[in-house]
Amino acid sequence: MSQFSSLEMCAGAGGQGLGLEMAGFGHAALVEIEPPACATLRLNRPDWNVVEGDLRAFSGRPYKGIDLVAGGVPCPPFSKAGKQLGADDERDLFPEAIRLVDECRPQAVMLENVRGLLDAVFSDYRSKVESQLKKLGYVPGWRLLQASDYGVSQLRPRVVFVGIRKDLASAFEWPEPQKTEPATVGVLLHDLMKVKGWRGADRWREQANTIAPTLVGGSKKHGGPDLGPTRAKRAWAAIGVDGMGLWDEAPDRDFVGMPRLTPRMTARIQGFPDDWAFAGKKTAMYRQIGNAFPPPVAAAVARQIYTALASKKYFKVA
Numbered sequence: 001m002s003q004f005s006s007l008e009m010c011a012g013a014g015g016q017g018l019g020l021e022m023a024g025f026g027h028a029a030l031v032e033i034e035p036p037a038c039a040t041l042r043l044n045r046p047d048w049n050v051v052e053g054d055l056r057a058f059s060g061r062p063y064k065g066i067d068l069v070a071g072g073v074p075c076p077p078f079s080k081a082g083k084q085l086g087a088d089d090e091r092d093l094f095p096e097a098i099r100l101v102d103e104c105r106p107q108a109v110m111l112e113n114v115r116g117l118l119d120a121v122f123s124d125y126r127s128k129v130e131s132q133l134k135k136l137g138y139v140p141g142w143r144l145l146q147a148s149d150y151g152v153s154q155l156r157p158r159v160v161f162v163g164i165r166k167d168l169a170s171a172f173e174w175p176e177p178q179k180t181e182p183a184t185v186g187v188l189l190h191d192l193m194k195v196k197g198w199r200g201a202d203r204w205r206e207q208a209n210t211i212a213p214t215l216v217g218g219s220k221k222h223g224g225p226d227l228g229p230t231r232a233k234r235a236w237a238a239i240g241v242d243g244m245g246l247w248d249e250a251p252d253r254d255f256v257g258m259p260r261l262t263p264r265m266t267a268r269i270q271g272f273p274d275d276w277a278f279a280g281k282k283t284a285m286y287r288q289i290g291n292a293f294p295p296p297v298a299a300a301v302a303r304q305i306y307t308a309l310a311s312k313k314y315f316k317v318a
Contacts (some may be wrong), residue, residue, distance in 0.1 A: 006027055006066065011050070013037050019301075020298060024303070066104050068107065069101050073111060097109075102136055108165065108172075110302065110305060139165075184208060193250055193259060208240050212269045213235040241258060242257070271297070
């Protein structure tokens, strides 16, 4: 039984949920609207309470007193790949996140989003979020974290927001970057590339001698199972990966040319363990993987929140 419990919104395929679990948090509920992602959560953790539906219709009142409200609210409103409409984007769920915090009054809040949220154009938006949470009794903070600083073999900057209840805030510290470099793509994926005996796998490993570019999962409106826009595809090609799509299987023994990644390979690049399965067809699988919060990064932040809560010897009263 976990000492601290969480309520997660926009849970996706479980990247953040898995990170919270690694940090020691239990899961009271995980809210997610996409059926394939819900199927993935249930497939891997049948005991988790997965609530399938629109966050706007979900009430946090039954979860009042939960220890942590967490989530990866949709990134398109703030992404440089989109129009950066912010509050004018129908997918902006920050107001719903604040509503849930108000209804639940947790000890801490943890929200993840894209780097673009820290752009100057959103300074007023960030100030408004901070002001609302300060009124609810939290000390807010934003931090740009690099996934590669926490063991993820990928160039993936993510913005993480943490709000800690005033009486607990002094005990929270942001996680320190790891001192060791993550594995290169070649080292990380060599065994998966070689699973069907591909004779070029060793040579490919030497070429893929850096960490991966940012995985782009696409959205329901845009994107299929490929590795992103033209610039991203060029970056993948530089390390010997064809970014025009994904393969179902590793290259055959006599394959010649640049291989494509499989969904399992992209999941490993994202920091998922190999035993974490994904439901749905290839496009749905890759969308879940590419849009996920890397579990090791989520775990690094969640452990710091856990430590802050535990340091105050806060125990939930039944």
